Amino acid sequence: MAAKVHVTATINGEPVEFLCEPRQSLLEVLRDELKLTGSKEGCNNGNCGACSVILDGLLVDACIVLGAEIDGCSVETIEGLMDSEGLHPLQQTFLENAALQCGICTPGFIMAGKSLLEKNPQASEGDIRHWCAGNLCRCTGYDKIVRAILDAEPQLEVKK
């Protein structure tokens, strides 16, 4: 068996160290080693976006990043979104818009939405549809998800 790699990283603002096999993906590390199971596996090959996390400011599919690659990096996952004031505006607008049915894609969509609105706080419907094309949802037909992200824009603006 291959020797394990020692990795130091920042996850949701906190320093974390772990050992992982070189072949383990970031998603496996998050879920199996760090017990952060909010990031979901839908495909394990970068097609569905259910494991979307933000790696040094970049939206990535955790299933196609190796755990060993995040040494020295900062990772944001769905578990880090709440703050002392409660839910993140996107979490709140997803609830208010009924933008989830089964909810398995929801953490990925919220991370994708967060990443988009950080870059483009006034994203249009078209911008959202383009940005979120890497995230699959089979329940909602995307309508209410797009509305939830649009609805979060003014709230994020106020929060600033």
Added chain:
Amino acid sequence: MNPTEVMEPAKTEVKKKYKVIGTRPIRHDGVDKVTGRAVYGADVQLPGMLHGKVLRSPHAHALIKSINTEKAEALYGVKAVMTAADFPDAGSRTANLGELGEVPLKPMCDNVMASDKAVYHGHAVAAVAATSPHIAEEALKLIEVEYEVLPPVLDVVKAMDEDSPLLHEDLYTDELGEKSSRPSNVASHSRHVKGDVSQGFAEADHVLEREYRCATVHQGYIEPHAATAMWNPDGYLTMWVTTQGAFAVRTAVHQILDIPVSRLKVIPTEIGGGFGGKIPVYGEPVAAVLSRKARRPVKVVMDRTEVFLATGPTSGSYVKLKMGVTNEGRITAAETMLAYEAGGYPGSIVALGGICMFAPYNIDHTTIDMYDVVVNKPKTAAYRAPGAPNSEFAVECMLDEFCQILDMDPMEIRLKNGAKEGDIQSHGIPHPRIGCIETTEAARDCEHYQTPLEGPNRGRGVASGYWVNAGLTSSVTARLNGDGTVTLQEGSTDIGGTRTSIAMQLAEVLGIPVEDVVPSVVDTDSVGYTEVTGGSRVTFATGWAAYNAGQAIKSQLIEQAAEVWKVDKDQVTLADGVITTTNGDSRSMTIKELAANLSQKGIDVGSRETVTPQNHGGAYATHVVDVEVDPDTGKVTILRYTAVQDAGRAIHPSYVEGQMQGGVVQGIGWALNEEYFYNEEGNLMNASFLDYRMPTSLDLPMIETIIVEVPNPGHPYGVRGVGEVPIVPPQAAISNAIARAVGVRLGDLPMSPQTVVKALAAKS
């Protein structure tokens, strides 16, 4: 953007009548699901847990001559290896599949793990439990299987030929109730006859006869199947499963493993989509056997490839349809032959395709011949309105052709022939109160339909759809807490907000806020028997059980208040969460006050309810779509889409809209892109989300919804199922829109760019 309309008359009525129903509260499980805390199938972690992986057949059709697991067993980290030989002999035992009836158990066992023959590419043949998923995968490569490869049978029509290779030497056609004399791939042929089609066709001024085909498509839920089993030495088996029905899993595992139901507890996790595909068992019995052999908990999680290869797609199909109409647009007769793929073992959903096919219309003369055909593809499973899209696609396309021949508006032909209460359906059952006419009228009058569509290569399509819905058994347990809230335990797994739509019905009875009802989905030891989350039945049937629980709590509270006040219970009433006397002495107390009082006295208020409602009523929808066709590439763009549907009563309108929008988009995927590609050897070539092309957000506009409410007299609040019917109309609506955009009629699904380009080339 167009917000959803709720038709005016109903809206007014809802406002008057109800306090909770028709509002849009935040779902009870919402915070868990937006924070990543909700536990889905693969999230289960137990001390000492092993990871199971399944070895699958590389061949579509092959005899299994031998399996050697010695090398795999010897690998470091491997704790157990199993094959079908580890299952008890199915013999002649049968399995009860509820609405699907009593079936032999052997095919069900063989589908979970092949014993002597693999009948589709990806069929499970062995499994390993190891300390990590990677070690389990390595061990699979060490298992030696000797196959004798046989020719695959992939086409549903060719499979019916007398000289086709046979999947099962012991399968004899059930031919209209009689067993045939020679084995065949046709598992059954059944028929519905109403009136006399020859008379009906004689009355027709125009007759069309066409063939329609649907490719095999998958439900496409984002969460792969996952099951964790812990088999204790005392014989008690606990399972954590992502499933549409914890009791269905309990029944299936009990039957396959031949262990008493009482030794088996199934704990449903959150479920990441199912659409019918998470009703059968796959890895559940495998995890159980591996756990027994390894004496440790075992989790078996599929990867996406396995989901495509080995779990239920829905039937690909061939439909031949002949219909006749008069010059006035009255349908005089319809005759059809339906052949549906069952996959590797008998049991397609062709019967439901037959029942729904002509249900939107009142036709005097119909004949329906239905064939259930085995082919070397995964055993099919239900998929949202199972069977209905395949057959209704044909009818809805042909009606549009008649409209063009007769120069008639598509809404007019549907209104002219639309089914009403009391009309006898093609299988002999009269329609209950349905909203067919009201829905079509709402579609005709909607802003979208009334706005002309302009521009080259653009067309507007209309199609309707019907789904039969289901009632079946549901249970809840409700208990009043000392603070006046109600704890509600449900047997129905929640795939799309049903905790809330069920809780709302109990809250309505008591007149309390829905936030004061705390619903949870519980395990098979903790609530009465409940059938699967399917058939659009949960808000209808489990909601009804909650309604009954509310009524029981209400009458107990009235009795207890009468006891406190020393008055006759007939002089006490409960409304809007307040109990009052009606004898003129104006005494009152809130439920919360009485609950505190009763709690101190140790008096338990609550109820256990089980219902099996029969009058679920059918669901009806009419859709309007505008498309633009790129004549060079064949790409079809959805410009605008409006779905109109009779919900009976929309308990939580946001989640009704969500069902409509989700169903529409699955229908759009089915119409334009989705299909299983097999090569000549029967290997599935597109078992990934990249190559099995489901719609993304970029492919779609907003999906406009109009909820029509024609209350179902078979439910206390008028609910009818809403989840499934919206997947029925899109395929034909889009085909009709393409026909009107560029003048080609497409009867084969999907209408992918290459199909459209080919049809355009053939036309010119």
